[in-house]
Amino acid sequence: xxxxxxxxxxxxxxxxxxxxxxxxxxxxxxxxxxxxxxxxxxxxxxxxxxxxxxxxxx
Numbered sequence: 872x873x874x875x876x877x878x879x880x881x882x883x884x885x886x887x888x889x890x891x892x893x894x895x896x897x898x899x900x901x902x903x904x905x906x907x908x909x910x911x912x913x914x915x916x917x918x919x920x921x922x923x924x925x926x927x928x929x
């Protein structure tokens with residue numbers, strides 16, 4: 872299973888869509904994708920800060 876779908880299913884609880892209709896389901900899917908991508912950006916930013924801090928210590 873791809874990590875993205877595993878993350879959405881296990882960590883975000885996306886087992887099924889809670890809305891009906893193609894437009895609403897698409898909007899809900901895009902929101903889940905947006906949250907996933909924002910979390911990736913935030914995590915990468917934190918990792919980058921740690922890398923910079925380690926470089927300064929050396």
